[in-house]
Amino acid sequence: MPLSLEELRRYLASIHGAEVSITSLRELGRAEEAVGAERELKGFGYGRPYWIEFSVGGERRSAILETMRAEGFGHEHLSDRLQSLSLAHSSYNKLPRHARAIDLGYFSKGGAMRSMGDIEEPFLLIEEVKGSEYYRDLERIRAEGALGPLDLARCDALSGYLAEIHSVRKHSPSLYARRIRELVGHGECIMGLLDSYPADPGFTSARELEEIERMCVGWRWRLKGKSHRLCQVHGDFHPWNVLFREGTDFSVLDRSRGEWGEAADDVAAMSINYLFFSLQAHGRLEGPFLELYERFMRGYLDLTGDEELLRVIQPFYAWRALVVASPIWYPTIPADVRRKLFNFIRNVLSTDELDVWDLNSYLR
Numbered sequence: 001m002p003l004s005l006e007e008l009r010r011y012l013a014s015i016h017g018a019e020v021s022i023t024s025l026r027e028l029g030r031a032e033e034a035v036g037a038e039r040e041l042k043g044f045g046y047g048r049p050y051w052i053e054f055s056v057g058g059e060r061r062s063a064i065l066e067t068m069r070a071e072g073f074g075h076e077h078l079s080d081r082l083q084s085l086s087l088a089h090s091s092y093n094k095l096p097r098h099a100r101a102i103d104l105g106y107f108s109k110g111g112a113m114r115s116m117g118d119i120e121e122p123f124l125l126i127e128e129v130k131g132s133e134y135y136r137d138l139e140r141i142r143a144e145g146a147l148g149p150l151d152l153a154r155c156d157a158l159s160g161y162l163a164e165i166h167s168v169r170k171h172s173p174s175l176y177a178r179r180i181r182e183l184v185g186h187g188e189c190i191m192g193l194l195d196s197y198p199a200d201p202g203f204t205s206a207r208e209l210e211e212i213e214r215m216c217v218g219w220r221w222r223l224k225g226k227s228h229r230l231c232q233v234h235g236d237f238h239p240w241n242v243l244f245r246e247g248t249d250f251s252v253l254d255r256s257r258g259e260w261g262e263a264a265d266d267v268a269a270m271s272i273n274y275l276f277f278s279l280q281a282h283g284r285l286e287g288p289f290l291e292l293y294e295r296f297m298r299g300y301l302d303l304t305g306d307e308e309l310l311r312v313i314q315p316f317y318a319w320r321a322l323v324v325a326s327p328i329w330y331p332t333i334p335a336d337v338r339r340k341l342f343n344f345i346r347n348v349l350s351t352d353e354l355d356v357w358d359l360n361s362y363l364r
Helices: 005-016 078-094 134-144 149-166 173-185 190-196 206-223 263-282 287-304 307-311 314-324 335-349 356-362
Strands: 020-027 050-056 059-065 105-107 113-115 230-232 242-244 250-252 260-262
Touching: 005 020, 005 050, 005 113, 134 149, 134 242, 134 263, 134 287, 149 230, 149 250, 149 263, 149 287, 173 190, 173 206, 173 230, 173 260, 173 314, 190 206, 190 314, 206 314, 206 335, 260 263, 263 287, 263 307, 263 314, 263 335, 287 307, 287 356, 314 335, 335 356
Parallel strands: none
Antiparallel strands: 020 050, 050 059, 105 113, 230 260, 242 250
């Protein structure tokens, strides 16, 4: 993207509150660019630092314009780069002898340069979506012990939706490796969940939590090279984030951790709940929830042909089981349900290829 010198001048004037004249501009480590008749710096690129010399009210000043590359090292998302640069802006000036941060800004889609230097906290405004959360269907099924035709149709709609969005692929080995790394190490994922458990929960122990963590690290090394699986995902596809209206018409909420990831994440996030609700009702996967689980998995596998899913879903099931077994997120479920979920975690992590048609064998 070319950098407009007039836009740069306008931006500098806005943050200094006075007219600005640019006298020199160059990429650090390269020769100076002409700034008189030339109105754009055509070789401008994100991730390269630029030295700017300018005058404000006759006073000569200079500054460095820094941006970040998007490739690798946890900088793939816009939010990553915003996080890193906003942290720099808020912390540079608090350290003695550190170069002073002048402003935090951004490039708009049209190439305009805007200041956001007085940012305190970000916020997000989203549209209201009408509907009833899917977990209410599961609560009704748990209470009544029976399925209706609409329950089956909605199950099909969910597996079909995932098959559709997962068909969109992306080639980025570094991003796939990052998403697997985040699965294990992110504060919202496996290690963060493990750290959230109380010191003596009764149904598990610190030693077992450590063992689970070690097993998940092993799975990270098994999966991180499977970048051919990188696809469009929701990232938090569970029954509280799906709102149904009439029939099978639904919307989704709270997409998490970006656009791209591992299909097994979404499949595990939804399907673990058929097991979870069945454990509360029957102590095992049976009856209507067994029918829903097998229908969901069969529908997804038939639509995608993704048999490799059964060899990569294990740590994603471990993560989601840690969520539903958590005393913080689900404080009222019985200890024996939590214990069976921990048996499930350990057993699936010990399995090279998951047998989704005999899920109860992993509860022992």
